Amino acid sequence: MSTAETKAAVVGAAGSGSGAGARRVARTAWGITFMVMLFQMINYADKAVLGIVARPLSEDLGLSHADIGLLGSAFFILFSVTGLIGGFVADRIKIVWMLLGMVVLWSVLQVPIVLMGTFGALLVCRILLGAAEGPAASLNNVAVFGWFPKDKRALPAAIVTTGGSLAKVMLAPALAIVVAACGWKAAFLALGALGLAWSVVWLVVGKDGPYSVSRARERAQASSGTGKVARVAFWRIAIRPTFWGGSLGMLAIYGFVAVVLTWLPSYFEQGLGFSRLNSGFLFALPSITGVGALLFSSIVSDRLIRRGRSVRAARGGVAVVAFVLCGVMLLVLPYVTNSWTAVFLVVTAYGVGLATFPLMQIAVSHICPERQVASTVGVSVAIYQASGLLAPWLAGRIIDAAPTLAEGYATAFQTVGITAIVGAVLIALTVDPERDRARIAALDALTHADGSVDDEVLLSGGER
The missing domain is CATH 1.20.1250.20 (MFS general substrate transporter like domains)
Structure with missing residues (x-):
């Protein structure tokens, strides 16, 4: 708009x-x-x-x-x-x-x-x-x-x-x-x-x-025939790299959240030696770092947009930085011997990872017509939420297979760190909301033209 x-x-x-x-x-x-x-x-x-x-x-x-x-x-x-x-x-x-x-x-x-x-x-x-x-x-x-x-x-x-x-x-x-x-x-x-x-x-x-979906429907009806994109087939959205790359990349972070909710108190108690009571208190720390990281990253992202940076840099780029920081902190966890340092790494990694959720939802929603934001974001979220079913179970298997509980927990979180790095690479290579939004609009114009072909759009590879 x-x-x-x-x-x-x-x-x-x-x-x-x-x-x-x-x-x-x-x-x-x-x-x-x-x-x-x-x-x-x-x-x-x-x-x-x-x-x-x-x-x-x-x-x-x-x-x-x-x-x-x-x-x-x-x-x-x-x-x-x-x-x-x-x-x-x-x-x-x-x-x-x-x-x-x-x-x-x-x-x-x-x-x-x-x-x-x-x-x-x-x-x-x-x-x-x-x-x-x-x-x-x-x-x-x-x-x-x-x-x-x-x-x-x-x-x-x-x-x-x-x-x-x-x-x-x-x-x-x-x-x-x-x-x-x-x-x-x-x-x-x-x-x-x-x-x-x-x-x-x-x-x-x-x-x-x-800017709601219902208002978008009204605007689409009012502007019919003006060339604006009102609705496209969903598969055209789903095949764009921003959609599938962003959705698959977020599997790592949602899996990390599910692992934290299931295993973090046990890690503090059995892996790091804190008492059950203290482990319960420490379990609140990821929420605190999460709030701080969410607000900080959102302010930085919006400021980049206002300064004229692309959506890819302001949304996807900030998310990639958060992915990398989260992954690196979890990767080094097995080599840390001090319990408080381990606590700091896990809870900070959680907060930084949590900051990626709104950024990637905004990036994915950017590529579609306004009246299809709900379905586009909904399918994307449903895709990456699937990791919540598997990640806690896989973490449990890793913990059971390790020589000691401490090593098992650290290895489980390290595995999450590896997937976060992979997710960062995937998002960096695929997420470009402005490119994909333009191509969806151009392809829609080509498909619905009255038997004619827009040579300019074809020569530009479907992008205006």
């Missing part, structure tokens, strides 16, 4: 061209960003609650470690599938209603757990909850993208992503207190109530922004 179109969209959303109208739009945009960050916090707390209630739950119902592990894995059975489908649905339904429906469903699914309190109810509800939360990882940023032009999306996307880290720092301790005082069922009840409270507020304040 050009600068003129950007100003027109903002003016239209504000209802006037006045400075006061623009300020109202800005306040609304940041208010929506805050609400979506809370959405992300609830989403993450729903995932993390099982770890918080694991011990009292197993004692109350007589569950084994394998049973608890099954409940954890059950969440991901339909997670990526609905994440993929949800993006295509969001191309056709207003994102504000998508988010509302998802949170209401999350809240309702807590009720059978509280009322029945059986292993079977837990298993079914966790499967359904995973299905209901699958689209959240992509749609949360899509909702925020609707309120900001492309050159200003990194910071709000980073703020939304910090919701997961803030949930670990703020909601997880609160839920632990609730469990200690009222039992494990109360944690699920509290999450259901929190989700319903968010839904009531969202019903009042939630709205689609001037």
Whole structure:
């Protein structure tokens, strides 16, 4: 979107061209960003609650470690599938209603757990909850993208992503207190109530922004016949290097996040010799480094855009630097003998790696028509989330095969570091959003021309 179109969209959303109208739009945009960050916090707390209630739950119902592990894995059975489908649905339904429906469903699914309190109810509800939360990882940023032009999306996307880290720092301790005082069922009840409270507020304040998919549909209808790209076949997006290279490159970082969530406390305790209590406290450190890295990288990325640097440099380039830093820190982990140095390397690598998520979602969303942002980002996220199913299991196999637990954990994290370096190389070679956006637009023009061929486009290799 050009600068003129950007100003027109903002003016239209504000209802006037006045400075006061623009300020109202800005306040609304940041208010929506805050609400979506809370959405992300609830989403993450729903995932993390099982770890918080694991011990009292197993004692109350007589569950084994394998049973608890099954409940954890059950969440991901339909997670990526609905994440993929949800993006295509969001191309056709207003994102504000998508988010509302998802949170209401999350809240309702807590009720059978509280009322029945059986292993079977837990298993079914966790499967359904995973299905209901699958689209959240992509749609949360899509909702925020609707309120900001492309050159200003990194910071709000980073703020939304910090919701997961803030949930670990703020909601997880609160839920632990609730469990200690009222039992494990109360944690699920509290999450259901929190989700319903968010839904009531969202019903009042939630709205689609001037750059949203729904507004893009309206603009596409209004500008039909002007040569602008309204919609393209999805396979044309999927074959572009930015899409598949960015999606495959992110497999390493999402796998790292899954390994951290599953094994980091055990690494601190069994691998580095910290007490169980101290390991629990140290587990909060990655969230702190994650928030810092997300905000810093987003500010740097947006500033590069404002200074005229390409999207490839500002989004993909910053992400590549983060990948390399993350990978190098994990690569040297087995050679570190000081426990605190090892803690520093792991938690810093986690924070730096986390910063790549909003950057790559912005890069991938840049190549497609605005009305297809939800499906494009949704499929990309679904692809790299697949590593969450495999990475913790592979890490466990590496740990079991090692001579000592300390060596096993260090080797598992080193393996993640190697994949991060590979991901950095892949992204550096493939991600070029401006190139791929131009080629998608040019190919669309060629395909839909009335029997004629645009020689200029052909001679330029499909790029304008």
